Every structure is written in C-alpha cells, then in structure tokens.
Amino acid sequence: MISFLIELQSISKRFGGTRALDGVSFGIERGAIHAVMGENGAGKSTLMRILSGVLTMDEGRMVIDGVEKCFQTPLDAQREGISTVYQEPYLVPYMSVAENVFLGHEKVKRFGFVDFDSLHSKTKEILSALSLDISPTEVLVNLSPAEVQLVQIARAIAFSTNILLLDEPTASLTDHETTILFEHLKKLNTGGLTIIYVSHRLKEIFELCHTVTVLRDGRHVATKKVSETSEDELIGLMVGRELHKAEHAVLARRESGVRLEVQGLRVQNAPVPVKNVSFIVHEGEIVAFAGLVGSGRSEVAKALFGLRSIDAGEIVFNGSPIEVKTPADAIARGIAFVPEDRKEEGLIATQSVRQNISLTGLSRISRFGFVKGSAEEKLATKSTDQLAIKTASIDAGVSTLSGGNQQKVVLAKWLWLQPSFLILDEPTRGIDVGAKAEIHRLIVNLAASGVSILLISSELPEVLELAHRIYVMKDGEIVGEFTRENASQEAIMKLAAIGN
Ligand SMILES: Nc1ncnc2c1ncn2[C@@H]1O[C@H](COP(=O)(O)OP(=O)(O)OP(=O)(O)O)[C@@H](O)[C@H]1O
Numbered sequence: 327m328i329s330f331l332i333e334l335q336s337i338s339k340r341f342g343g344t345r346a347l348d349g350v351s352f353g354i355e356r357g358a359i360h361a362v363m364g365e366n367g368a369g370k371s372t373l374m375r376i377l378s379g380v381l382t383m384d385e386g387r388m389v390i391d392g393v394e395k396c397f398q399t400p401l402d403a404q405r406e407g408i409s410t411v412y413q414e415p416y417l418v419p420y421m422s423v424a425e426n427v428f429l430g431h432e433k434v435k436r437f438g439f440v441d442f443d444s445l446h447s448k449t450k451e452i453l454s455a456l457s458l459d460i461s462p463t464e465v466l467v468n469l470s471p472a473e474v475q476l477v478q479i480a481r482a483i484a485f486s487t488n489i490l491l492l493d494e495p496t497a498s499l500t501d502h503e504t505t506i507l508f509e510h511l512k513k514l515n516t517g518g519l520t521i522i523y524v525s526h527r528l529k530e531i532f533e534l535c536h537t538v539t540v541l542r543d544g545r546h547v548a549t550k551k552v553s554e555t556s557e558d559e560l561i562g563l564m565v566g567r568e569l570h571k572a573e574h575a576v577l578a579r580r581e582s583g584v585r586l587e588v589q590g591l592r593v594q595n596a597p598v599p600v601k602n603v604s605f606i607v608h609e610g611e612i613v614a615f616a617g618l619v620g621s622g623r624s625e626v627a628k629a630l631f632g633l634r635s636i637d638a639g640e641i642v643f644n645g646s647p648i649e650v651k652t653p654a655d656a657i658a659r660g661i662a663f664v665p666e667d668r669k670e671e672g673l674i675a676t677q678s679v680r681q682n683i684s685l686t687g688l689s690r691i692s693r694f695g696f697v698k699g700s701a702e703e704k705l706a707t708k709s710t711d712q713l714a715i716k717t718a719s720i721d722a723g724v725s726t727l728s729g730g731n732q733q734k735v736v737l738a739k740w741l742w743l744q745p746s747f748l749i750l751d752e753p754t755r756g757i758d759v760g761a762k763a764e765i766h767r768l769i770v771n772l773a774a775s776g777v778s779i780l781l782i783s784s785e786l787p788e789v790l791e792l793a794h795r796i797y798v799m800k801d802g803e804i805v806g807e808f809t810r811e812n813a814s815q816e817a818i819m820k821l822a823a824i825g826n
C-alpha cells in the first residue's frame with residue numbers, strides 16, 4: 327500500500343469559458359519530490375494555487391494526511407505546513423528583504439513592537455542557508471530578478487514544515503544557483519519534507535524528482551516513476567503528439583555588412599556598471615551574450631535601447647553614429663528589445679492581450695490619432711496564431727494568461743514591428759518544450775531574413791544551438807569571444823566564472 331500524503335480527487339476549476347482544471351486526480355506520496363509538467367496553460371499553476379489556498383476549486387476533493395481539506399485562504403494552507411514559491415513573485419518591491427521574508431508571518435515582536443534587530447538576524451540566517459549574500463535591509467526593487475526569486479525561495483523554505491510547493495523556481499536562476507538550490511531541496515527532502523515541483527526543464531525532473539505527473543489541457547494524463555520514464559516519453563505525454571527535435575540547426579551566415587558596432591560603451595549609473603564594452607553584430611547574425619546573472623548583459627541591452635544613460639562610447643548603426651537616449655529613439659531606428667522581466671518591463675497587467683500586442687506601434691495602426699480597431703484586431707489575431715498564444719480571446723486581460731503565454735505576448739508585441747535589430751533577454755524562460763522549439767525556429771528564420779539578433783540567455787544549450795558568435799561577460803566587461811565552431815559549454819562556463 328502506497329501512503330499518499332496528498333490525494334487529489336476530480337479537481338476542476340474554470341475561469342469563465344476556460345477549463346483550467348478538468349477532473350484532475352492523482353496522489354502524492356509522503357516524502358516524495360513530485361514533479362508536475364505540462365505545456366504552457368496546461369493548468370499547473372492553477373493546481374498549485376488551489377493547493378496553497380490562493381484559489382478555491384469548483385469541484386473535487388483534496389485529502390491531506392487522510393483528512394479532507396478545503397483551503398479558503400493562503401493562511402489555511404500555511405497552518406498545514408504548506409509553503410509556496412509562486413511563479414510570479416508575490417513580494418512587495420518597496421519593502422526590505424527582511425520585511426518580505428516575514429510578510430504574512432508572525433513578525434518577531436518584543437513588547438508589541440517589531441524587533442528589527444532579531445528580524446534582521448533571523449533573515450540573515452534564512453538567507454545564508456541558501457548561501458545568499460544579500461543584505462536583509464536592502465529594498466527589493468534594487469535586486470535582480472534572480473535575487474528576488476532566491477529571496478522568495480529562501481522564505482518559502484524557512485516556513486515550510488510539511489509540504490513545499492515550487493512553481494518554476496529556477497526560471498531566472500543560473501546553473502550554479504540551481505545546483506545550490508537542488509542540494510538544499512534534497513537535504514530537506516531527506517529530512518522528511520514532501521516537495522511538489524513544477525518545471526519545464528526535463529533535465530531538472532530527472533536530476534531531482536522521484537515521480538512526475540503530466541497535465542494536458544487541464545486534464546491528468548499520467549503519473550509515472552521518474553526512473554521508469556524517459557525525456558521522449560514525457561515530451562510525448564505533454565504535447566500529445568510526436569515532437570521532432572527541432573531541425574533548425576542554425577543556418578550558416580552569409581558574408582554580410584556590419585549592422586551594429588559598439589565601441590567603449592560605459593554605463594556608470596546601473597545596478598551592474600558597464601565598463602568599456604566593445605562588440606559587433608552583422609546583418610542576419612545571431613550574437614549571444616553569455617555570463618552569470620549580474621555580469622552586466624542586461625545592462626548593455628538596456629543601454630542600447632535607451633533605458634540607461636550612456637557615459638562614454640560610440641554606437642554605430644547601419645554605418646552611422648547614433649545616439650539612443652530613449653526607447654523611442656531606438657524603436658525609430660528599428661531596434662526592438664524583449665526584456666527578461668515581463669512583469670516589470672514587458673506587459674501592462676491591466677490591459678488586454680490585444681492592447682498589449684499593439685502597444686509598441688500605436689502610431690502605425692492609428693489614423694488621425696485614433697487606433698483603428700480592425701487593424702489592431704487583425705494584428706492581435708495574427709500574432710496569437712503565429713506564436714500559438716493560448717488565450718480565451720484577444721480581449722482577455724493579459725494577466726489571465728498562464729506565465730508562459732504572457733511571455734509569448736511580450737515577444738509578439740516586438741516581433742510585429744519587424745525590427746532590423748532585435749534584442750532578446752532570456753526569451754524562452756518559462757516556455758514549454760514545444761513552444762520553445764517554435765521560438766527557436768522563429769529566431770533562426772528572422773536571422774535568415776536579415777534581422778540581427780542579440781540574444782542574452784543563461785541556458786548554455788540554447789546559446790550553443792542558436793548563436794553564430796558568443797561574447798562572454800563578467801563584472802560588466804566582455805572577457806572573451808567564441809565562434810560557433812570553437813565554443814563549448816565548459817569553456818564558456820569557465821570564462822564566465824573566472825574571467826581571463
Ligand atoms: N485568473 C485567471 N483568469 C482567467 N483565466 C485564467 C486565470 N488563471 C489561469 N487562467 C487560464 O487557465 C489555464 C491554465 O493556466 P495555468 O496558469 O494554470 O497554466 P500553467 O500550466 O501554469 O502554464 P505555464 O507553463 O505557462 O505557467 C490557462 O488557459 C489560463 O489562461
């Protein structure tokens with residue numbers, strides 16, 4: 327007899343016309359690390375939100391430790407020792423790290439007042455358990471997405487006593503940070519903690535998890551022992567069809583002119599200052615920037631897009647020196663930027679899918695100052711088809727989309743502008759295997775049609791698969807360059823970590 331710690335029985339949840347979960351039943355063994363997989367929009371996060379009391383189910387039963395439960399609030403779940411790392415951080419940007427760690431939990435009090443000294447020392451303990459060197463008093467807005475993610479994880483781990491839910495916790499982490507996290511999770515698991523782990527990364531499932539459940543279109547497809555399945559089988563179960571391994575080996579680049587040349591770029595006023603960075607991108611070339619989180623890759627991108635004030639250096643675009651002071655300057659020249667943090671920089675949460683897609687180029691679809699509804703509609707429909715964005719309709723609020731589908735909306739809104747220089751910062755983070763292959767194909771095709779691409783990615787296999795050339799950054803500087811032919815994962819990693 328297997329003893330299930332959690333039994334889910336016929337759980338259903340609808341949002342308007344969308345069946346996010348449709349009669350889902352499976353069990354999670356006590357002491358397991360149980361993975362939940364599925365394509366973007368399959369219902370994974372919805373299930374996590376029900377387990378953590380953020381959402382209530384429409385139908386079904388949830389039995390924990392033999393007792394039926396129905397959480398009405400996150401606090402109900404917390405009282406059962408359930409702690410959650412959400413896909414989209416639920417933290418307060420303008421509060422300190424320490425306040426965020428204790429958010430919603432009993433604060434450390436003395437005589438009825440918050441005792442900040444012990445709040446800070448407790449936070450320090452919690453962070454150091456994950457080898458994090460972040461000050462408890464730092465305000466959250468000053469942290470990188472990866473650091474915010476790590477704070478969220480540290481917080482969840484600190485308060486989980488029975489069950490830990492992790493919804494794509496490694497999306498913004500590097501390999502190194504992921505390794506540290508996994509060591510920690512394995513230790514906690516050995517100590518008796520049951521873990522439910524949502525991820526798109528197959529490698530992680532095989533490295534960390536004991537069992538895996540696959541969801542598709544809100545339904546339960548299978549639950550398997552990880553030792554008795556394979557990557558190919560899981561992909562097949564997720565997409566419900568054979569997925570051929572992307573056959574878009576990057577096209578050899580034809581001899582072409584220089585699109586962008588950057589000389590001695592310096593940006594002082596940035597979270598990671600950029601020092602004396604020089605590089606070239608040709609027409610139709612895919613150039614990748616590799617490096618650790620915090621190496622300055624995104625800062626270079628932001629500078630090129632007019633989001634940072636440039637202190638020194640020259641940018642030559644299509645043969646002439648240009649100045650980019652604002653994003654409008656960049657867009658006017660045909661430079662587009664898909665940022666890594668879709669929440670902060672990519673999407674307007676309160677607007678519809680249609681509005682978010684058309685936002686980047688309102689002037690092109692407007693006449694006499696009014697947005698032409700028909701043009702906007704055509705554009706949004708075409709984009710959602712092209713990128714297979716799963717949404718109830720183009721008028722649905724963009725925040726009702728699953729995480730991966732929101733990411734695709736960010737891509738769509740820049741792609742239709744048909745830029746000649748496209749900067750992509752972690753474009754496939756949180757995107758499922760099928761959609762990822764689609765996006766890779768799209769990138770290769772864009773390059774083949776002459777678009778120059780600057781790709782920032784922490785996933786080295788993605789870099790090696792797509793890039794014609796690779797620059798490695800460390801501490802705000804370029805420390806090395808590889809061609810596609812002489813690059814290897816080891817060589818890049820070594821340079822990124824140690825420099826030269
Ligand atoms: N608040 C909401 N309002 C309307 N629809 C929603 C809402 N939340 C989720 N949905 C819809 O429910 C479905 C399942 O979404 P969910 O976020 O659970 O997917 P997911 O498996 O986590 O996907 P991803 O891998 O992209 O994170 C999607 O079609 C989504 O658009």
Ligand SMILES: [Mg+2]
Nearest residue numbers: 371413728729
């Ligand atoms: Mg999700």
